[in-house]
Amino acid sequence: MRKSLFFVCIRNVLSRQTKATRRQKRAENASGLSSVSLRRILTSFLFLFSNMNYKIRAAVKEDCKEIYRMIVELSVYEKVPDKVKITQEDLERDGFGQNPFFECLVAEVPEEHKSKEGRTAVGYALYACAYSTWNGRSICLEDLYVMQEFRGKxxxxxxxxxVAEEGKKKQCQKLQLTVLDWNKSAREFYAANGAVDITESEGRHVISFHGQNLDNLANEAPKD
Ligand SMILES: CC(C)(COP(=O)(O)OP(=O)(O)OC[C@H]1O[C@@H](n2cnc3c(N)ncnc32)[C@H](O)[C@@H]1OP(=O)(O)O)[C@@H](O)C(=O)NCCC(=O)NCCS
Structure with missing residues (x-):
């Protein structure tokens, strides 16, 4: 008697479990999602709305291919793709030769968060030292770029x-850059981060000598 009661109990428990499992499976089939898939979706959702897991490091010569790719992407964003005249080799020589002309930081995401095209280098900041006769040592930020699918994180x-930290290490008093007039989004980004637009207050124009005009100027330099 005891034995049969025991078996009845076991059968009931097992049947309840099977019913519960069946119910869960039915619910999963109805929604087309398993709890694992749900967990994955939830993780991706949280990831999208949290700050991206990324690291920023000093660029090395081997990064020039990716930096060059992003320079071209930035020029497309700025609607002036024909303006990029340099090559990957120029970057390698000018940033990583004996007397580097610029420094560069690269933002990198882990493999599991790579871009749709499989990129892990997703942003860069390229800057160089400058000198201000008002403020002394300063940093000139030439490019700041984050690939579109990684923005806002x-x-x-x-x-x-x-870049600011690197500047302070070099005892720079100023971090300066130019931004296109129509690039309201970047202008707001800089302002939100504490930048002051001195275009009006200092009434400055950005002046450039290049191409034939620079050649002419140099060729007409007084001879020693
Ligand atoms: C401008 C750019 C570099 C900003 O990078 P990002 O990774 O998208 O910006 P972040 O996610 O780091 O933004 C950080 C903060 O700035 C704010 N911010 C970003 N874009 C903003 C905007 N358009 N207006 C106001 N605030 C902005 C964010 O809200 C965030 O503030 P919080 O920390 O208080 O939340 C990037 O959008 C980009 O590459 N744009 C295209 C290229 C470009 O214009 N480069 C600049 C050329 S001069």
């Missing part, structure tokens, strides 16, 4: 802060 701010 704190990477641009991370890069900008790192």
């Amino acid at each position: 704190g990477i641009g701010k991370g890069l900008l802060r790192k």
Whole structure:
């Protein structure tokens, strides 16, 4: 008697479990999602709305291919793709030769968060030292770029802060850059991060000598 009661109990428990499993399976089939898939979706969702897991490091010569790719992407964003005259080799020589002309930081995401095209280098900041007769040592930020699918996750701010930190290490008093007039989004980004637009207050124009005009100027330099 005891034995049969025991078996009845076991059968009931097992049947309840099977019913529960069946119910769960039915629910999964109805929604087309398993709890694992749901967890994955939830993780991706949280990831999208949290700050991106990325690291910022000093660029090395081997990064020039990716930096060049992003320079071209930035020129497309700025609607002037024909303006990029340099090559990957120029970057290698000018940034990583004996007397580097610029420094560069690269923002990198882990493999599992790579871009749709399989990129892990997703942003860069390229800058050089300058000198101000008012403020002394300063940093000139030439490019700041984050690939579109990685924007709005704190990477641009991370890069900008790192450039500032590098500048402070070099005892620079100023971090300066130019931004296109129509690039309201970038202008607002800089302002939100504490930049002051001195275009009006200092009434400055950005002046450039290049191409034949620069050649002429140099060729007409007084001879020693
Ligand atoms: C401009 C750019 C570098 C910013 O990088 P990002 O990774 O998208 O920006 P972040 O996610 O780091 O933004 C950080 C902060 O700035 C704010 N911010 C970003 N874009 C903003 C905007 N358009 N207006 C106001 N605030 C902005 C964010 O809200 C965030 O603030 P929080 O920390 O208080 O939340 C990036 O959008 C980009 O590459 N744009 C295209 C290229 C470009 O214009 N480069 C600049 C050329 S001069």
